[in-house]
Amino acid sequence: xxxxxxxxxxxxxxxxxxxxxxxxxxxxxxxxxxxxxxxxxxxxxxxxxxxxxxxxxxxxxxxxxxxxxxxxxxxxxxxxxxxxxxxxxxxxxxxxxxxxxxxxxxxxxxxxxxxxxxxxxxxxxxxxxxxxxxxxxxxxxxxxxxxxxxxxxxxxxxxxxxxxxxxxxx
Amino acid sequence: xxxxxxxxxxxxxxxxxxxxxxxxxxxxxxxxxxxxxxxxxxxxxxxxxxxxxxxxxxxxxxxxxxxxxxxxxxxxxxxxxxxxxxxxxxxxxxxxxxxxxxxxxxxxxxxxxxxxxxxxxxxxxxxxxxxxxxxxxxxxxxxxxxxxxxxxxxxxxxxxxxxxxxxxxxxxxxxxxxxxxxxxxxxxxxxxxxxxxxxxxxxxxxxxxxxxxxxxxxxxxxxxxxxxxxxxxxxxxxxxxxxxxxxxxxxxxxxxxxxxxxxxxxxxxxxxxxxxxxxxxxxxxxxxxxxxxxxxxxxxxxxxxxxxxxxxxxxxxxxxxxxxxxxxxxxxxxxxxxxxxxxxxxxxxxxxxxxxxxxxxxxxxxxxxxxxxxxxxxxxxxxxxxxxxxxxxxxxxxxxxxxxxxxxxxxxxxxxxxxxxxxxxxxxxxxxxxxxxxxxxxxxxxxxxxxxxxxxxxxxxxxxxxxxxxxxxxxxxxxxxxxxxxxxxxxxxxxxxxxxxxxxxxxxxxxxxxxxxxxxxxxxxxxxxxxxxxxxxxxxxxxxxxxxxxxxxxxxxxxxxxxxxxxxxxxxxxxxxxxxxxxxxxxxxxxxxxxxxxxxxxxxxxxxxxxxxxxxxxxxxxxxxxxxxxxxxxxxxxxxxxxxxxxxxxxxxxxxxxxxxxxxxxxxxxxxxxxxxxxxxxxxxxxxxxxxxxxxx
Numbered sequence: 105x106x107x108x109x110x111x112x113x114x115x116x117x118x119x120x121x122x123x124x125x126x127x128x129x130x131x132x133x134x135x136x137x138x139x140x141x142x143x144x145x146x147x148x149x150x151x152x153x154x155x156x157x158x159x160x161x162x163x164x165x166x167x168x169x170x171x172x173x174x175x176x177x178x179x180x181x182x183x184x185x186x187x188x189x190x191x192x193x194x195x196x197x198x199x200x201x202x203x204x205x206x207x208x209x210x211x212x213x214x215x216x217x218x219x220x221x222x223x224x225x226x227x228x229x230x231x232x233x234x235x236x237x238x239x240x241x242x243x244x245x246x247x248x249x250x251x252x253x254x255x256x257x258x259x260x261x262x263x264x265x266x267x268x269x270x271x272x273x274x
Numbered sequence: 275x276x277x278x279x280x281x282x283x284x285x286x287x288x289x290x291x292x293x294x295x296x297x298x299x300x301x302x303x304x305x306x307x308x309x310x311x312x313x314x315x316x317x318x319x320x321x322x323x324x325x326x327x328x329x330x331x332x333x334x335x336x337x338x339x340x341x342x343x344x345x346x347x348x349x350x351x352x353x354x355x356x357x358x359x360x361x362x363x364x365x366x367x368x369x370x371x372x373x374x375x376x377x378x379x380x381x382x383x384x385x386x387x388x389x390x391x392x393x394x395x396x397x398x399x400x401x402x403x404x405x406x407x408x409x410x411x412x413x414x415x416x417x418x419x420x421x422x423x424x425x426x427x428x429x430x431x432x433x434x435x436x437x438x439x440x441x442x443x444x445x446x447x448x449x450x451x452x453x454x455x456x457x458x459x460x461x462x463x464x465x466x467x468x469x470x471x472x473x474x475x476x477x478x479x480x481x482x483x484x485x486x487x488x489x490x491x492x493x494x495x496x497x498x499x500x501x502x503x504x505x506x507x508x509x510x511x512x513x514x515x516x517x518x519x520x521x522x523x524x525x526x527x528x529x530x531x532x533x534x535x536x537x538x539x540x541x542x543x544x545x546x547x548x549x550x551x552x553x554x555x556x557x558x559x560x561x562x563x564x565x566x567x568x569x570x571x572x573x574x575x576x577x578x579x580x581x582x583x584x585x586x587x588x589x590x591x592x593x594x595x596x597x598x599x600x601x602x603x604x605x606x607x608x609x610x611x612x613x614x615x616x617x618x619x620x621x622x623x624x625x626x627x628x629x630x631x632x633x634x635x636x637x638x639x640x641x642x643x644x645x646x647x648x649x650x651x652x653x654x655x656x657x658x659x660x661x662x663x664x665x666x667x668x669x670x671x672x673x674x675x676x677x678x679x680x681x682x683x684x685x686x687x688x689x690x691x692x693x694x695x696x697x698x699x700x701x702x703x704x705x706x707x708x709x710x711x712x713x714x715x716x717x718x719x720x721x722x723x724x725x726x727x728x729x730x731x732x733x734x735x736x737x738x739x740x741x742x743x744x745x746x747x748x749x750x751x752x753x754x755x756x757x758x759x760x761x762x763x764x765x766x767x768x769x770x771x772x773x774x775x776x777x778x779x780x781x782x783x784x785x786x787x788x789x790x791x792x793x794x795x796x797x798x799x800x801x802x803x804x805x806x807x808x809x810x811x812x813x814x815x816x817x818x819x820x821x822x823x824x825x826x827x828x829x830x831x832x833x834x835x836x837x838x839x840x841x842x843x844x845x846x847x848x849x850x851x852x853x854x855x856x857x858x859x860x861x862x863x864x865x866x867x868x869x870x871x872x873x874x875x876x877x878x879x880x881x882x883x884x885x886x887x888x889x890x891x892x893x894x895x896x897x898x899x900x901x902x903x904x905x906x907x908x909x910x911x912x913x914x915x916x917x918x919x920x921x922x923x924x925x926x927x928x929x930x931x932x933x934x935x936x937x938x939x940x941x942x943x944x945x946x947x948x949x950x951x952x953x954x955x956x957x958x959x960x961x962x963x964x965x966x967x968x969x970x971x
Binding site: 144146151164166167196198252 | 840885886925926927928929930931934935936937939940942946947948949950
């Protein structure tokens with residue numbers, strides 16, 4: 105390996121760019137396990153509505169969330185371009201439904217700006233780590249661990265009991 | 275490593291085997307100790323068993339280059355060999371020393387497991403302890419006097435008769451005797467590592483013991499000699515009170531307190547302080563990277579695979595024939611006979627494949643099964659140490675240790691069981707005097723039993739202690755706002771509250787408290803294994819915890835049902851019966867549907883409607899109902915259709931979704947779709963198990 109090679113990999117990172125509704129997002133490739141076509145999703149009860157359900161990924165059960173609903177964006181039509189982006193964050197595998205996966209882009213730090221105070225209505229700024237610029241397009245860089253974690257689980261645990269009937273059974 | 279032998283390769287084998295030998299050794303030592311307490315020496319078979327275990331361990335450790343283990347094992351082996359050859363009697367105090375040495379061995383083993391090496395563990399103290407057993411010659415080790423020859427016995431008795439205090443001094447390490455024993459009295463007898471010697475000067479190094487007729491009170495004499503408490507005690511002489519006649523108002527040194535020889539003077543009193551007791555209590559789920567499998571089972575697997583290959587070849591040949599026959603020129607009708615024959619053969623072959631794969635599944639599952647003994651064996655020690663720490667008298671009765679459980683379950687059940695046992699001794703059992711006052715035997719009985727009941731393993735932890743105080747549970751539940759002041763839940767529901775988060779960790783109110791680990795964690799750990807825990811308690815009679823575990827985590831028999839647009843799997847283990855119910859069998863009381871099942875009132879749950887908001891299910895007409903019973907409650911699940919019964923591979927939903935009430939996991943159906951497995955106990959909120967239900971309704 106040459107020194108320049110090291111310098112390039114250290115500075116430029118690769119991102120997978122995908123589209124949800126009218127917005128384009130980017131996630132570090134290191135956090136992505138694979139990208140699969142939409143498959144039959146089994147709904148799981150007593151979960152927040154952005155949890156679409158679970159799928160069978162080569163014998164593993166993988167939960168799938170709907171990113172549009174997660175960000176409260178208007179859901180686009182699910183056509184042949186729709187994919188499940190399977191992420192692996194801290195050993196946890198979660199799939200995200202996106203409208204289309206566009207490309208893999210290399211971005212250097214100079215192409216990434218810190219997240220502005222207000223980005224898009226609907227997308228909480230906490231989920232955004234920065235804005236990538238590429239050929240005049242804006243890529244919203246997602247903080248995956250946050251998109252896929254605590255808040256969800258908190259919401260999950262607060263859920264569940266609501267539609268459980270009580271009364272003579274209790 | 276030179277010579278091409280790298281012991282690291284065998285680390286896993288070493289760990290697996292050494293744990294077994296350690297377990298055998300510990301069981302032997304505890305049994306010997308129990309016998310010694312009853313005044314009986316350990317039997318030959320028992321000593322042989324311990325000897326074999328330590329001998330093998332020594333050999334293995336030597337090969338791996340684990341010096342600490344080898345040295346300590348060698349020393350223990352020596353003592354056991356002497357006992358085996360009947361040149362030594364292992365008395366209670368010797369066994370206590372051996373147990374301490376055993377703890378050191380286990381520490382070394384833990385270090386080997388964690389970092390692949392003994393690290394820098396120091397076992398010199400334990401080495402000295404075991405060596406010190408050797409310092410005194412064969413004979414009842416508790417009584418140095420008895421080991422004297424008649425002339426020396428006379429000398430000691432003369433001392434006693436003249437009111438001269440006699441001290442028993444034990445030297446553990448090679449540190450040497452106190453400067454001048456003779457300066458504080460008359461040296462009556464001296465033992466070196468190899469037996470009696472003439473004078474202290476003749477003991478070169480290493481452990482030793484001496485009887486000293488002191489010219490002043492024992493404590494003073496000991497102080498003058500610079501002896502630490504524990505290094506000496508007043509000698510017990512026949513026919514005289516322990517203190518001796520001449521020094522009744524003796525200010526007793528703290529550690530030299532009364533039952534002098536009964537307590538091992540060589541070591542810090544073992545297990546009487548929580549710190550000493552701790553190492554043995556840390557039952558870490560011994561990381562199980564490997565399972566030992568009977569060769570017979572492996573052979574059977576090989577046979578089955580062989581059979582499978584044969585049938586597979588037959589199937590592929592038949593399908594090739596079939597294809598050829600269909601593709602052959604000429605009208606198909608002419609070949610009808612041949613086609614029918616081929617199809618029949620193919621069906622036969624498929625049946626054979628089914629049978630073989632069923633058995634393969636069965637045998638493979640069995641390969642993962644391990645007797646619960648592997649966990650149970652560690653408990654007698656824990657109970658012993660705990661009882662000492664808490665000042666209780668307790669004995670552990672185990673049964674069903676041969677019951678087999680899935681390896682994964684075994685590994686993870688140890689911790690919850692330790693907590694239950696700990697609670698049983700610490701909080702469940704009363705102190706001896708209280709028990710006697712209540713008309714019970716002073717010694718409490720903790721029982722641990724495992725048994726298979728159908729597709730489940732039931733492990734019970736019971737004690738005959740005071741029972742859980744329901745009034746206090748109720749008061750606590752009211753204080754926490756779980757129960758409204760005007761309601762009084764049934765006893766069984768109240769008891770379940772102890773499993774709720776926040777109950778046991780708050781101020782200690784119930785019999786189950788403190789220790790930092792609440793019953794909710796125990797419940798959680800058990801439920802993570804797909805198990806359930808129930809508690810039964812009777813005031814004054816004791817408390818019983820019943821843990822129900824699936825035989826195996828991997829595969830369960832389940833009933834597949836259709837409800838709404840969804841397919842669900844209901845574990846057959848909880849299914850009592852399936853039936854079709856007519857609309858007039860259902861009644862509504864207070865807005866809840868019930869089913870009159872041969873006179874019994876069973877709550878009705880419409881599965882899809884319960885689980886999926888806004889989901890409709892067919893109404894009217896005859897409906898399939900599944901009557902389920904999780905051991906605590908019955909209910910009837912109304913579904914749209916029964917799909918069939920099949921073995922399902924249980925898969926977790928994963929950390930992201932966490933525990934969803936009513937869902938026990940998922941399974942993959944034949945067509946690749948995912949079906950959720952219904953978890954009956956959490957399907958409908960209930961006190962104690964209703965995850966997230968805020969108030970006891």
